[in-house]
Amino acid sequence: MEIITMKTAFFILIAVSISGILFSLTSCSDKLDIQQMYDFSLSTMPVQKRIKQGETAEIRCQLHKSGNYKETKFHIGYFQPEGKGTLKMDDGTVFLPNDTYPLEKETFRLYYTSECSDQQQIDLTVYDSFGQRYxxxxxxQNETTKPSDAQ
Structure with a gap:
């Protein structure tokens, strides 16, 4: 039976330690993978289908995010391809068509006031700081009072 000397045991211990260190260094990456960009969507509670000129419709909105990167900023804007009206945020900000405004909350309300007697459509667009949009x-529809109903 062979007896291992103290010097040999020390070299074996050093060799095993160095091997372990080399193995752990080659199997790991020093790059930290942080996801910054997440999908998102915008939903609303049911919105009234008919509106009269001068009437205001409330649009309750919710921004849904699939993840949360705190540096992500959101903006909202709108375009009105049909009709005429004004759109206002719940903080009082009056939107101009084709401009974008910071979206500070995930739950918010918009108020649309009809300024015509035609069909109306507004297209909302939410953008994030990575160029994604929803x-x-x-x-x-216009709701007009019929002459027989006005009595």
Whole structure:
């Protein structure tokens, strides 16, 4: 039976330690993978289908995010391909068509006031700071009072 000397045991221990260190260094990456960009969508509670000129419709909105990177900024804007009206945020900000505004909350309300007696459509677009966007269209029919109903 062979007896291992203290010097040999020390070299074996050093060799095993160095091998373990080399193995752990080659199997790991020093790059930290942080996901910054997540999918998102915008939903609304049911919106009224008919609107009269001068009437205001409330649009309750919810931004849904598949993940949360705190540096992500969101903006909202709108375009009105049909009809005429004004759109206002719940904080009082009046939107101009084709401009974007910071979206500070995930749950918010918009108020659309009809300024015509035609069919109306507004196209909402939410953008994130990575260039992703989500679009949502809302249509409302004109509701006019018939002469026989006005008595």
């Amino acid at each position: 679009e949502l269209s809302i249509s409302m």
